[in-house]
Amino acid sequence: MRRISPVLQQDGVDPDLISLLKTILAACREIAFRVSQGELAGVLGSTLAENVQGETQKKLDIIANELLKEIILETGVVKAISSEEEDTIVPGNPNGRYLVTFDPLDGSSNTDINSLLGTIFSILPADAAKEADDASQFLQPGTAQVAAGYVLYGPSTMLALTTGKGTRLYTLDKTYGGFLLTEDTATIPKYTAEFAINMSNQRFWQPAMQEYMADLLKGKEGPRGKNFNMRWIAAMVGDVHRVLCRGGIFMYPRDNKDPSKPDKLRLMYEANPMSFLVEQAGGASSTGYERIMDIVPTDIHQRVAVILGSKHEVETCVSYHAKQPN
């Protein structure tokens, strides 16, 4: 099995970017270790703090954030970082060529139940004309990403990574200490009969999503003519990993449960990196109205509706939105 550096070298990835990716993975290995130690490492439970988005921070949110922030800024190739757990961007080397935005711990609500968690990251090119502390340098569409990935802390620790040459899956070999290539070409089947959505929000969705789901749930007897199965891990990283492994559609659509927060998932460090991975594996990703990676962000913590996965199913869902303009 191949180690990560030769694979990236073969893809012609810039050596600075390779060393940055390896640094991020070093932090993730440390997070994986703390996660696996659980209560023994005293990392479970909540803090008294809230992040800028008004969400209670788990101890592991903070630990993962600190580990990543410190080690990434030490690389010298990063101009600034932006994190779910940081109100504003954190400047690094003014001459750094890259920007890193990340969700240090995705699926926080799974922390205390020994269930799936992950780290999601996205790497953007830095603009030499902007100051290191200028947040506007991050406001680039997902199509500008030079690399994106996640590390899933599950029964095994896995990495999904793309630099725009397909999506590859690696598994952490705990005896050797590095990630080894275990799936060279992750491919999402075009058709699926499996969906992931938080059904408890059903009555708050927009009409297009209500209609799409109603038809889907009618199964064989309905307009779709087939039965669907449902899964919900409550960690995007876990749900998207399943989609990369065997297809499916994952949705966190807009809802009016809390009018001040119509969308849940974050564009820059959840939706964009996952969309890049999914598109590179042959899938599709949309808000229902537009391709996610085409959105030009207006805020580093911007939220967005997400519909991603098997191409035909995403297109079917989008077709319901086309009938009912936003």
Ligand SMILES: O=P(O)(O)OC[C@H]1O[C@](O)(COP(=O)(O)O)[C@@H](O)[C@@H]1O
């Ligand atoms: O609590 P819900 O509605 O099931 O939402 C679950 C979603 O929220 C998230 O956990 C948000 O991520 P964080 O844990 O990083 O805040 C997603 O990973 C997941 O898909």
Ligand SMILES: [Mg+2]
């Ligand atoms: Mg998250």
Ligand SMILES: [Mg+2]
């Ligand atoms: Mg998080």
